[in-house]
Structure formats: structure tokens, C-alpha cells
Amino acid sequence: MSQVDQGALAELLDKQAIREALMRYCRGVDRCDAELIASVYHDDAMDHHGRFDMAGKAFAVHVAQFMKEAATGHSHRIANISIELDGDRAHVESYLHSMLNHADRVDEFIGRYVDRFEKRSGEWKIAERWVVVDFTRSTPVDARFGLQDTFIKGRRDPGDQSYARELPGGTA
Numbered sequence: 001m002s003q004v005d006q007g008a009l010a011e012l013l014d015k016q017a018i019r020e021a022l023m024r025y026c027r028g029v030d031r032c033d034a035e036l037i038a039s040v041y042h043d044d045a046m047d048h049h050g051r052f053d054m055a056g057k058a059f060a061v062h063v064a065q066f067m068k069e070a071a072t073g074h075s076h077r078i079a080n081i082s083i084e085l086d087g088d089r090a091h092v093e094s095y096l097h098s099m100l101n102h103a104d105r106v107d108e109f110i111g112r113y114v115d116r117f118e119k120r121s122g123e124w125k126i127a128e129r130w131v132v133v134d135f136t137r138s139t140p141v142d143a144r145f146g147l148q149d150t151f152i153k154g155r156r157d158p159g160d161q162s163y164a165r166e167l168p169g170g171t172a
Contacts, residue, residue, distance in 0.1 A: 014090070015083045017124045018117050022094055025126075026076040031163075032156040034064035042118060042125045049131045056126060068156060073101035078113065088119040089127075096131075108137045 021040045028036030041047070041056030052059055052066075067074050080095040098109040111133040118127040152161050 011085060014085055014119065014124065018083055018090055018092060019081060021117070021124055021126070022078055022081065022092075022113075026078060027162070028060070029063060029067060029076045030074050030156070031158070031160055032064045032068050033158065034061045037064060040126055042120060042127050045126050045128060047126075047129045047131075049129070050133070056129070067100075071100035071102055071107075073154065073156070075099045075101075090117040090119075090124070091115075092117055102141075105141055106139045108139070110134050110136065 024036055025040045027033070028039070037060035038057045041060065043057065045056030047054060047056045047059040049059060049063075052062060054062065076096070076098050078094040078096045080093075082093045084091045092113070092115040094113045094115070096109070096111055096113055100107040100109075111131060114130045114132055115126050116128045117124050154160060
């Protein structure tokens, strides 16, 4: 493999590692898993998350508890991920759409994560995060979709089906 190919491959691997950290973060928030959320932050990372402006690892514990108390369910998605590598630093912008389910309404947050990732000891993690709001919306709910009762109910803890490593029926 040529040196150019090696460089392109290294860049792809670095970008994929950053994307995987972003996905781990979203999964951690949706499952209220503080350990999984904390895994995406360097020990000295800062998170500027609206009224929650704190160290990343402390934010992980705080947001996991907050989400358990604030809503009955939560869905957190990111898209349009832009990654600009600069040596062992990366400037990352990710569009986010967050929905919180309450008994009487669904709250939505549309915005962006503006992150500085750093590669330390071979691992890409967030060094600093800023959350930018583009708009929000709250929609009253007077009825729920009845078909939801026929599906496996999502859980906001490690008992969720996504943590299982065997398929239902005992086959892997």
C-alpha cells in the first residue's frame, strides 16, 4: 500500500473512531448510562450544555440522572457530521435532534454539537463540547399510538434489549 493510501486509511479510521464516540454518547444518554456517556470524554474535558456547564465526566453522571427524572423516554439522534482533522485534534460539528417523552407532551430540541476532539494515547475523545440550539418545540399529546403495546418496551437502563448479546429465542 502506498504512503498516500496509508494516510487516507488512517484518516478514515480516525473519522470512524470519532463517529463511534458520537454514537456511544447518544446511546448512553438514551439508556441513562452514565458510564457509557463518560467514556466519550477525556478526564479534563468540559461540556457547555446550556445551563449545565461542567466537566464532561461530571456531566455524564448529571445528565443520566436528569434524563431519568425529566421524562419517561428519550430519543437522541445526530446527523450531518462534519469532521475536520488537524493532527491529533479534530473540529466536529454534528446536527442533533432530541425528543423527550412526557405524559402530556413531547419536547424537541434541534441544534448542533460543536466539539473539539483530541486523540490521546491513541484514542479519540471529546476535549470540549458546545451545544448550540437552533430551535425547540413542545407538542401536546392527547393520545398515544396504540400499536406501541405490541413491541418490546424500551428501557432506560442496561436491561434494554440493545444490551443483550443473544437474540430472543437463545440464538446468537
